[in-house]
Amino acid sequence: MLEKNQKLGEILNGMDRVMVAFSGGIDSAFVLKRAEQELGASNVLAVVVASELFRNEEFEGAVQLAEKMGVPVHQTEIKELEQEEIAANTPESWYYSKKLLYTHLNQLAEKMGYAYVLDGMIMDDVDDFRPGLKARTEAGVRSVLQEAKLYKREIRALAKEIDVPVWDKPASCSLASRIPYGTILDKQKIYQVDEAEKFLIKLGFNMVRVRHHGEIARIEVLPEKMNGIIEYREKIDLKFKSLGFSYISIDLNGYRTGSMNEVLPDQTIVG
Numbered sequence: 001m002l003e004k005n006q007k008l009g010e011i012l013n014g015m016d017r018v019m020v021a022f023s024g025g026i027d028s029a030f031v032l033k034r035a036e037q038e039l040g041a042s043n044v045l046a047v048v049v050a051s052e053l054f055r056n057e058e059f060e061g062a063v064q065l066a067e068k069m070g071v072p073v074h075q076t077e078i079k080e081l082e083q084e085e086i087a088a089n090t091p092e093s094w095y096y097s098k099k100l101l102y103t104h105l106n107q108l109a110e111k112m113g114y115a116y117v118l119d120g121m122i123m124d125d126v127d128d129f130r131p132g133l134k135a136r137t138e139a140g141v142r143s144v145l146q147e148a149k150l151y152k153r154e155i156r157a158l159a160k161e162i163d164v165p166v167w168d169k170p171a172s173c174s175l176a177s178r179i180p181y182g183t184i185l186d187k188q189k190i191y192q193v194d195e196a197e198k199f200l201i202k203l204g205f206n207m208v209r210v211r212h213h214g215e216i217a218r219i220e221v222l223p224e225k226m227n228g229i230i231e232y233r234e235k236i237d238l239k240f241k242s243l244g245f246s247y248i249s250i251d252l253n254g255y256r257t258g259s260m261n262e263v264l265p266d267q268t269i270v271g
């Protein structure tokens with residue numbers, strides 16, 4: 001782990017000024033901190049991108065965190081729902097989503113004079129179903145944590161050591177992951193899952209997903225938290241119905257990342 005961290009330092013040292021795609025999550029926060037350590041804050045820019053498919057609070061939290069870390073911040077925005085290939089919500093939409101993001105970042109980097117755009121992809125993402133990795137490679141964006149062969153558990157440990165405040169933050173991602181493939185994304189569905197999850201997070205369910213199956217909401221929480229959902233069932237039922245769901249269910253398999261991929265044919269995942 002220490003060797004990998006040293007390797008990361010060497011990679012960063014080979015770059016002069018870097019722009020970091022900063023989501024406020026553990027991975028990009030670790031990249032930002034290490035870049036700041038190796039190159040100095042004046043040679044690092046945190047770019048925080050707003051999108052309809054990401055929680056507003058995450059955007060604001062990311063801006064505040066970068067400021068707290070003493071790194072200059074640039075705020076920008078992409079319009080994901082306006083792109084047909086993204087709104088269609090097919091497995092390839094992940095690719096188009098990342099393509100839009102990286103194209104935007106590359107243009108910004110050119111305009112602002114940064115030779116390198118870094119993101120926070122890690123080794124664990126290689127084993128996941130991540131069509132976005134192709135867009136990253138095409139755009140020439142550098143996933144320095146992958147280049148240093150770092151895995152999540154190592155990043156958490158290293159981040160804790162150097163006081164990255166979000167070392168224990170649960171993984172978050174585009175709200176599109178809550179909507180079944182083939183169901184067109186729109187502001188209303190995104191609003192429903194966003195509000196439903198925020199409600200559960202406020203009740204103390206930190207690791208949570210609310211998957212949107214039309215009139216049915218399927219709640220995923222850790223198995224040991226399922227009883228807690230039952231305890232709050234009337235409150236949750238009322239809130240979710242006010243958001244437009246007719247039936248509210250708990251997934252007995254519990255919280256897991258990528259559950260929408262489980263119904264995809266095997267060849268989609270491999271391809």
Ligand code: NMN
Nearest residue numbers: 094129130131132133173177257258259
């Ligand atoms: O944790 P959940 O909500 O299930 O989201 C994770 C899933 O979303 C992943 O398994 C992946 O299939 C998908 N995803 C893909 C990309 C990408 O291809 N770049 C990015 C974020 C999420």
